[in-house]
Amino acid sequence: MSDFVRRRLNMKRKVLIVDDEEINRLILQNILEPDYEVVLASNGKEALDVVKEEGNRFSLILLDLLMPVMDGYEFFNNLKKDEKYSQIPVIVLTSEKEEELKSLSIGVADFIPKPYDVPEVIKARIGRIIQLYEDHDIITATQFDTLTGLFNKEYFCEYASMADQYYPQDEKDMIAINVNRFHVINAIHGRDFGDEVLAVIGKVLKDYVNENRGIACHFDADTFYVYVKSKDHAEGLHDAICNSLKIILEDSELRIRLGIYKNASANPDFGRRIDYALLACNSLKGSFKEYAAYYDEDIIKNVHYKEMLIRDLDRALSERQFKVFFQPKYAIQKGEPELSSAEALIRWIHPEHGMISPGVFIPLFENNGLISKVDHYVWKEAAETVAKWKKEYGKSIPVSVNVSRVDMMNDGLVSDIKSIVEEAGIDRSEFLLEITESAYTDDKSQIIGLVNELRSEGFKIEMDDFGTGYSSLNMLTDLPFDVLKLDMVFVRNIHTDDRARKLVKFIMEIANFLRVTTIAEGVELKEQYEILKEMGCDVIQGYYFSKPLPEEEFEKLLKGE
Amino acid sequence: MTIDELNALGANTKEGLARCAGKEAFYLQLIPKVLDAGKYTELDNLLKEKKYDEAFEVAHSLKGVLANLSLTPVFEPVSEITEGLRTKKDLNYEDLLNKMWDARNRFAELL
Numbered sequence: 053m054s055d056f057v058r059r060r061l062n063m064k065r066k067v068l069i070v071d072d073e074e075i076n077r078l079i080l081q082n083i084l085e086p087d088y089e090v091v092l093a094s095n096g097k098e099a100l101d102v103v104k105e106e107g108n109r110f111s112l113i114l115l116d117l118l119m120p121v122m123d124g125y126e127f128f129n130n131l132k133k134d135e136k137y138s139q140i141p142v143i144v145l146t147s148e149k150e151e152e153l154k155s156l157s158i159g160v161a162d163f164i165p166k167p168y169d170v171p172e173v174i175k176a177r178i179g180r181i182i183q184l185y186e187d188h189d190i191i192t193a194t195q196f197d198t199l200t201g202l203f204n205k206e207y208f209c210e211y212a213s214m215a216d217q218y219y220p221q222d223e224k225d226m227i228a229i230n231v232n233r234f235h236v237i238n239a240i241h242g243r244d245f246g247d248e249v250l251a252v253i254g255k256v257l258k259d260y261v262n263e264n265r266g267i268a269c270h271f272d273a274d275t276f277y278v279y280v281k282s283k284d285h286a287e288g289l290h291d292a293i294c295n296s297l298k299i300i301l302e303d304s305e306l307r308i309r310l311g312i313y314k315n316a317s318a319n320p321d322f323g324r325r326i327d328y329a330l331l332a333c334n335s336l337k338g339s340f341k342e343y344a345a346y347y348d349e350d351i352i353k354n355v356h357y358k359e360m361l362i363r364d365l366d367r368a369l370s371e372r373q374f375k376v377f378f379q380p381k382y383a384i385q386k387g388e389p390e391l392s393s394a395e396a397l398i399r400w401i402h403p404e405h406g407m408i409s410p411g412v413f414i415p416l417f418e419n420n421g422l423i424s425k426v427d428h429y430v431w432k433e434a435a436e437t438v439a440k441w442k443k444e445y446g447k448s449i450p451v452s453v454n455v456s457r458v459d460m461m462n463d464g465l466v467s468d469i470k471s472i473v474e475e476a477g478i479d480r481s482e483f484l485l486e487i488t489e490s491a492y493t494d495d496k497s498q499i500i501g502l503v504n505e506l507r508s509e510g511f512k513i514e515m516d517d518f519g520t521g522y523s524s525l526n527m528l529t530d531l532p533f534d535v536l537k538l539d540m541v542f543v544r545n546i547h548t549d550d551r552a553r554k555l556v557k558f559i560m561e562i563a564n565f566l567r568v569t570t571i572a573e574g575v576e577l578k579e580q581y582e583i584l585k586e587m588g589c590d591v592i593q594g595y596y597f598s599k600p601l602p603e604e605e606f607e608k609l610l611k612g613e
Numbered sequence: 614m615t616i617d618e619l620n621a622l623g624a625n626t627k628e629g630l631a632r633c634a635g636k637e638a639f640y641l642q643l644i645p646k647v648l649d650a651g652k653y654t655e656l657d658n659l660l661k662e663k664k665y666d667e668a669f670e671v672a673h674s675l676k677g678v679l680a681n682l683s684l685t686p687v688f689e690p691v692s693e694i695t696e697g698l699r700t701k702k703d704l705n706y707e708d709l710l711n712k713m714w715d716a717r718n719r720f721a722e723l724l
Contacts, residue, residue: 075643075678079632082639118673147677167680171634 064089065111065182070099070127071145072119076166080114080145083171084178096122100130103137111182113142114164117151128160141185143178161185197270199247200254205277208269209322212279215267216317222265223282226316227289228329229253232307232337234274248300250274256296260289275333277326279316286310286344309336310344331355338415361413365422368400369429375399376433377600378451380609381571381593384585391609392591393450393484396434397600398426423456430454431469435476435483437603442478445610452484452514457491460498466505480510484535488516492531503532514571519559528566536563540574540594547579560587614641614723622686622719629683640682647678647687648721653713656694660706669698686716 066089071077074094081090091106093099096119103110113131117124124144132138144155147166155163161181164174195207203211215224231237231249238246250270257268257276266280278289293308311333316325332347335354345351368374376396383392400408417423434451441449459465473483485506492499492515503513514535519542538559545552556572563570572584575594584592598609616626616637626640633640652675659668672695679688690712697704 073674073678075646076681078643079681082636083632083634118670120670147673147680166677167628167683168632170631 066091066106066109067178068093068099068102068106068110068113070094070096070113070119070124071116073116076116076145079168080174083168083174087175088178095119096124096127096130099127103131103140107136110137110140111186112161112178113140114145114178115142115160116145117148117155124155125158128155128158132159139185139189141181143181197254200251200257200270200276202254202257202276203267203269205269205271208267208271208277208279211267212322215279219265219281222317223315224266224279224317225282225285226313226325226329227278227280227285228271228311228313228326228333229257229276229278229289229293230309230311230333231274232309237301245300249297252296252300253293256293260292271326275330277329279325282315282317286312290343307340308343309333311335311347312344313347328352358416361408361416362420362422364402365417365425368402369425371403373401373403374426374429375401375602376430376437377602378437378606379593379600380598380606381452381591382597383590384581384592385588385590389592389597391449393452394606395452395486395593395600396430396437396454398430399600418456418458421458424458424462427454427456427459428468431472431483432476435472435478438478438482439476441607441610442482445607447610448479448482449610450482450484450512452486454516455485455487457488460487460491460502465502466509469506469511470509481512484512484514486514486516486537487533489518489520492527496527496530500530500532507532507534525562528562533568535569535571536566537571537573538589543572543574543580543584543594546583547577553583556584557587560589564588614644616641618723619644619684619720622723624720625683625685627683629681632681632683643682644684644720645724647682647684648717648724650717650721653717656691657710657714660694660710665698665701669695672698684716684720687713687720690716 064087067084068091069077069080069084070093071080072094077092077094081092084090088111091102091110093102098121099113099115100122103113115124115127128142131140131142141161144151144160144163145166146152146155146163152163152165161184162177164177168174169177195203197204202208231253234246234249237249253276254268254270257278260266261268261278261280264280264283264285266278268276268278271277278285290308290310294306297306297308311329311331313319313325313329313332316329319325319328328347328351331351332345335345335351336342375398377399378394379397380391381393381395382389398410398414400410400413402408414423414426417426431453434453438449438451441447455465462468469483469485470480473480487499487503507513512534513532514537515531515533516537517539518536519539536559538556542552542556542559546556547553560570569590570588571591571593572580572589573593575581575584575592575596577596580594581592581596601609616630619626630637630640633643652671656668656671656675659665659671672691676688676691676695679691690709693704694706694709694713696702697706697709
């Protein structure tokens with residue numbers, strides 16, 4: 053590459069002449085010096101010292117073979133051994149026919165016979181070799197990713213198409229490889245370390261494709277591709293990468309995802325091969341069990357389905373396709389269970405696709421930030437409903453709504469919620485805000501600041517999904533919240549599993565210590581209800597009392613029907 | 614020493630000059646170097662001592678230089694010696710050495 057720069061800058065290229073005969077050196081120097089910068093050495097050893105001193109700044113070495121101290125062959129072997137200089141082209145100076153062949157066979161670029169040809173011929177020969185090597189250098193520099201040594205994406209496509217031509221009988225798989233949460237590795241350990249991780253993956257992939265007849269590329273950021281003769285690659289490739297990375301990374305930091313498009317070579321559209329492998333890879337986002345996914349028709353259908361949901365969102369909001377359901381919560385510690393509040397839950401009744409599960413669209417909108425629009429819609433609906441119930445039934449039933457992570461990034465969140473509540477004409481204590489436990493652990497100081505502000509404005513905060521966010525006990529004492537909502541996974545086996553029961557009891561004691569109200573979600577059975585009541589759980593939510601109800605159905609409860 | 618004098622002794626100066634990009638002064642500057650007695654003496658001694666491998670290296674190198682400067686009358690016996698040593702033929706090296714010295718000395722007289 054340095055030669056390329058030299059050529060672009062119109063600099064004189066440097067040539068080393070190695071010959072034990074002074075006259076031969078002088079003749080060549082005389083021929084070359086107007087056009088080249090010439091350095092002279094009288095044997096292999098001297099030449100090696102000069103090369104090491106000058107770095108790889110030589111564009112060419114002219115080398116005599118028979119020399120004292122160190123002959124041309126020994127010099128050449130030493131030169132090739134050192135990666136820094138092995139790319140410098142060498143032209144052998146020889147009067148022997150046999151040596152011409154021998155030297156070419158060990159990898160010299162060309163030979164110049166002795167006695168020398170006329171200067172023009174020698175110069176033409178030298179110029180041609182330098183250009184050939186420079187062009188080769190440029191191509192080499194362009195086709196490889198410097199960080200990983202793998203092909204870059206453009207050349208990957210070229211070589212993949214060559215692989216198809218040369219091995220048309222082979223079925224080939226396209227595999228997308230991605231490092232999960234690579235940005236976190238970069239953030240924690242620094243970019244240099246991140247680069248090291250990518251370089252290690254590059255090395256593994258290079259070895260893997262060499263053994264399995266394939267090619268590999270560093271596509272961008274933390275995404276790699278392998279195009280390789282079809283077989284069952286998932287486990288071998290995954291283990292090879294993980295085993296190499298284990299040397300520099302902790303197990304817990306390391307997650308590699310593979311998206312495999314089997315027999316991708318059958319698809320004539322190369323772009324699709326890449327896209328489909330990546331779709332399969334991305335389908336693993338959020339999955340902690342699986343490390344490999346295979347492209348199939350369902351994946352593409354799923355992608356189209358999600359695109360449709362995103363596209364239809366605005367229309368759905370304006371046409372009020374979203375319905376807010378209310379799941380009653382019952383206070384159970386004062387005699388008979390008493391309806392105390394409700395949780396607002398959204399349902400999407402799509403005009404073409406019918407009821408769409410919130411389990412499908414909520415994670416999707418959480419990922420792309422659109423959840424804010426949905427949340428805002430729910431907040432307004434819920435606040436207006438609380439107001440309506442107060443007005444029509446004279447009952448204050450507080451409703452809890454979800455506040456997503458994305459909402460918390462919004463600087464205007466507090467004023468938004470305040471104005472919704474004000475417009476509806478309800479009390480702030482009637483509008484409960486649910487924040488998932490894991491949001492607290494994501495960015496503790498920012499969330500704590502926000503929650504403190506909301507509480508100082510008179511809002512009550514329910515910590516949702518408690519037990520799934522990995523708060524440390526120590527951390528819990530610092531987190532501001534008013535209500536602890538125990539995740540349903542803890543309740544599920546409470547009546548059959550002694551350990552689950554003990555765990556819930558322990559959580560109840562923590563809540564008691566923190567002086568916060570407890571709500572258990574997902575209570576379906578009488579046994580569960582009774583155990584929770586005995587343990588001192590304040591509020592129960594779940595199918596045991598009621599599933600989420602449409603507004604009209606909920607109102608029947610208010611009417612006492 | 615002039616080009617004509619070299620030609621008169623049988624040197625192919627046209628060829629030799631061409632290798633020196635036609636620079637006559639430069640060419641003439643190289644001639645005394647190739648006629649330096651050191652290498653010839655070294656070759657002579659090695660042959661007499663029957664150190665044929667070492668003699669080959671010296672002869673080979675001398676031959677190359679003579680060829681580049683096209684001092685044909687000196688080049689020819691040196692070339693024969695080189696080939697003889699390479700193929701390990703039992704040549705009459707003394708005779709060839711004499712021819713070499715004669716030719717070399719004739720040129721050296723021009724200096």
